[in-house]
Amino acid sequence: MTDRPLDPAVLTPDQARALFRAGLSVPTAGWCAGRTQANLIAVPREHAYDFLLFAQRNPKPCPVLDVTEPGAVSTRVFAGDLRTDLPAYVVYEHGEPVAEVADATEYWRDDLVAFLIGCSFTFENALLGAGVPVRHIEQGRNVPMYRTSRPCRRAGAIGGPLVVSMRPIPAEQVADAVRVTARYPSVHGAPVHVGDPSELGIADLDAPDFGDPVDVRLGEVPVFWACGVTPQAAVMASRPKFAIGHAPGHMAITDARDCDYIVP
């Protein structure tokens, strides 16, 4: 693993992707400020329709930014190589994670269709700009993510639980956090839940299913956004024969700009 560069926020997507291609494997929150980060899920062509429909039916967790041609390893919004230019990957066989790798080339198959799914990191710059703290960036950790008890709407063979990311927000800034993130509907948009984690079936905020726990301080409310790891939870629940995802928090850094996804 290479040393983490001093200020990843100022790198270009090309520079960041070159670092990851060279072997750097770190969470990408805060990297390449203003550039859109994306979740990856790649599945064999025979499962592509069900995954695309699953995304269409669950647009809050699964906003599709782009889809590759079968076998292609780049897309309009990602000029790099999807097999190598993310910091880390998880490989699934029949829904079981069988490998976590920094280079997915040896696992990539010619019939894979790759989906790039919007990521809530996109609106974190806007949150910071509005003076709303983003705890996992402050603490230099991966964002905490949780499987919930809420089922997604099924599509063919593919179903599974909603996954959420959590950011602790001071009570007086919750409205700001909602207002700011609602302007990014294609990258998860407004929160799906504000407050009591147990209503989402989350027993312990300190034990996230993916990523790292972060501190929740006095006067802060846990706020939950739909998360692009949801397709990987669907892989685990639905067990298609093969899939490759990004390692949660270790995103594809695209060439798109966060401002492309703001409305109106």
Place this chain on the structure above:
Amino acid sequence: MTDRPLDPAVLTPDQARALFRAGLSVPTAGWCAGRTQANLIAVPREHAYDFLLFAQRNPKPCPVLDVTEPGAVSTRVFAGDLRTDLPAYVVYEHGEPVAEVADATEYWRDDLVAFLIGCSFTFENALLGAGVPVRHIEQGRNVPMYRTSRPCRRAGAIGGPLVVSMRPIPAEQVADAVRVTARYPSVHGAPVHVGDPSELGIADLDAPDFGDPVDVRLGEVPVFWACGVTPQAAVMASRPKFAIGHAPGHMAITDARDCDYIVP
């Protein structure tokens, strides 16, 4: 054909669908105020992935509101029967319109997947509420729609030109029209073009490719929105073996509410 009821704006979706099922065949602009109208395109399952991807890659003209299970004739947002409850249908074989019918039952096949695509009628109430005139409603006509010279982004076997709808807007209200419609990104959103029709390859506003011409008055600017007839233009250009669409302007009236599609 039944007489048109006095005030279609106050009908419920169920009531409107019953009238269409009984044989009424009229354009639906202004019907069931506050309820979301949708474009229909139904294709055999083997073409469904390409159509869904075409929609994903062209979200301005093709915002997907819902997709049926193969063979199903209703969806979450449309409790009626998609074969009978629209005012009129166009049936295509190898891209050629072979029939225009008020009841598509005899043509419907068990392997059809139906897509409901957002319609700009959704934001017309909001335009009227902001004091922006909607000429085709004023004139009791179908909205004028035009094939443009702009190609859509292709998906597999499916490609074709962008289709737009046109509303003449007084110059001083163009900004209002943009601002109001931008709040509805999932039903075509902000205009794709304001002004000179020739830049879209439209030679004559008085000769729309679909719908009726409307008066453009002194001091008014033609404003163009992406149109959900685009998938039917793609059918005509790409010639899949079979498809059923709504007759342009004769929409599916869904149970969804326009306010469901407003942001933020």
